[in-house]
Amino acid sequence: MEIISTLPPELIRMVFAAIIIISFIFLNAIMMGYLERKIAGHVQRRPGPMEVGFHGILQLVVDGVKLVAKELLIPINVDRTFFRLAPILSFTPVILPLLVIPFSEKLQARDLNLGLLFIVSMTSINVMALLVGGWGSNNKYSMFGAMRAVAQSIAYEIPILLSMLAIILMTNTFSLKEIVGAQQKIWFVLLQPIAFIIYIISGVAETNRAPFDLPEAESELTAGFHTEYSGMGFSLFFLGEYTNMFTVASVATVLFLGGWHGPTLPYGEYLGIVWFFLKVYFLLFFMIMIRWTYPRVRFDQLLNFAWKYLVPFSLANILITAVVVKL
Amino acid sequence: MIFISDNLYTYLILAVFLLIAGIYGLIQHKTFIGMLVSTELILNGAGINFMAFNRFLAPDPATGQVITLFIMGIAAAEAAIVVSFIIAVFRKYHSIDPDDLIELQG
């Protein structure tokens, strides 16, 4: 234990936080996969997975074992570097934002001054993974999926940034901790309802989920960019998608739903995480409900919607916010 | 001990490396996109240069950052223009090799 005592405490803290976050991500993916199937089942008035464990609660564990045990098939004529790189690339950038998200007043791996900007820049890399995977698969469906991912990212990134900007105008800071702190009295969802709606819509588009699941539209493109992936490659994409959902929901919680604020609990600076998770999982539940309610939008519909409705409305919202803040 | 990461020369040499890599690529690449990519390398070299002088020599650190952001904006605009230009050229000539565009050579 000689070495550990010489290490700087901040570094140990970061390493611990990273370990906890990564293990939480796997847990989250398992829970989300189970929730998604159960909700999908009940929305269609069937029970969902029921066989493995009580009410199928171990289904995702079994699935995970199956996926890990499966062979990672590399088809002939694919770009091997890209093909192997893409799953890792889809997984890594969605973990990093969790390092700056304040789960509770004192439960935060690192508080960056520019935390929000950090999250935005990390999630912007995510499209790269779809592109690399789609192009590297050397398959026309994957290629189409990748191209759709790009056009979709152009459609949603601008509204998502503009809706965040409205909050930044109100709080004068990029630090997520201070943004949550500013919502002590009133949540920003009440002051900025339009920005919240725009953020949720674009956030669903960012996670590539229905009704904006154009890059992996299974009825049109078999599985889009991850058509060729099996086993671990596929499960990393799967993990990346659920982690991305979690990130989007927690950023929405931090920006609009008051983060860890809620009725006072003992050890409030740690147990605020309970309220945080309640809000996050409510949003995730909402996103799953959206997926099983709405049909997939067509491509031109998505672009029309983003450019004709989301962008003008978010611009107008920023304008009004700026005027009101300066009044 | 002197820190390599805290020395002006390190950054200047890195910037020179990016510049020469860009020049090499600009001559060597056969397609418009390859040349554009090499140009981006040169622009990044310039950005590092500005930031290095800003960090070690300038009185006000905002200056270099402003110029670097300016470079980024120009690079983004340039990429958008060149990509649409490439699309237009590809439609007409069905090639993105600059050697194939010989209409003006007479």
Add this chain to the structure above:
Amino acid sequence: MKRYFSDLFVGGKSLVDGLVVTTKALFQPIVTVQYPREEIDITPNFRGHIDLILDPEKNTFRCIACGMCERSCPSECIQVKGKKVEGKKKKTLALFKLDFTKCSLCGTCVEICPTQALEFSNEYNLAAFSKEAFHYDILKRLEERII
């Protein structure tokens, strides 16, 4: 411009309507059945393979082994044999076999039977590993019911 906002309003309303539908469905009881664990009562109109009717008065079959069903069967999947028993005038049924792999469930045998001795059974859990498992001995099935 009017269209722009009316589109937004109508679209938004339809989205909310859709969510209401699915949220209602989420809390309604499920309608599917976990099949091998639980089974539902089959409708009496279900037409499975044929079966001999158990006559409640005589506590036996009504079949007189006339062989009409065997002759009328278009796929020749019924095999009926009768035998003489001491003390009785008519033949009694000795063998009634159905090759269900050939049967097309047309129901001609049920309609043509002069004594209304045949019916459709409600058996729907039909699965087996070999073809021979579908060669039913229908007389035996009836005898099992008599006891």
Add this chain to the structure above:
Amino acid sequence: MTFYQYIAEGLFFAFVLLVIAGSFITIRARILMHTVMGLAVALLGVAGIYFYLGSMFLTLMQILIYVGAVCIVLIFGIMVGSTPTEIAEKTIKGRKNIFLAVSAAAAAFFLLMISILKTEWVPAAAQVRDFSAERLGESFLYQYCLAFELISVILLIAIVGAIILARGGQENKGEPSS
């Protein structure tokens, strides 16, 4: 020298390595897609270098603008502008150009190295060590207002120009050629 500084120094070398490896891939890759991915790697490295030069804001903007926008636009250009077989074709010119390229690069290198090493760099007498985004924003809006406006005008022109250029080919199809 503390443990922290060792880690910092190691990470600095990692970023430099990213820059060098990325630019090598960029200039030597035979497939156009690899070229752009090499550029993305090099740009991530440059973002790390910006962090060591004291500006977190520029690091994040570099990732956001270059990796998240420019690279993706380039890849989009590749995928739209050329068919898969053309993407896979060799993108490097032959032997004749290697000589030219190496000599041009070497000439630039030596000229610049001479000027770098010969010059005596004098730091400013009083330096303000304030790299915060607040100060950057203030100087953007007061001192460098013209630059800020110019960027926005350039971007506007770029958007309009890109739309006109990309649409131009389509509109000409319908018209009779004169």
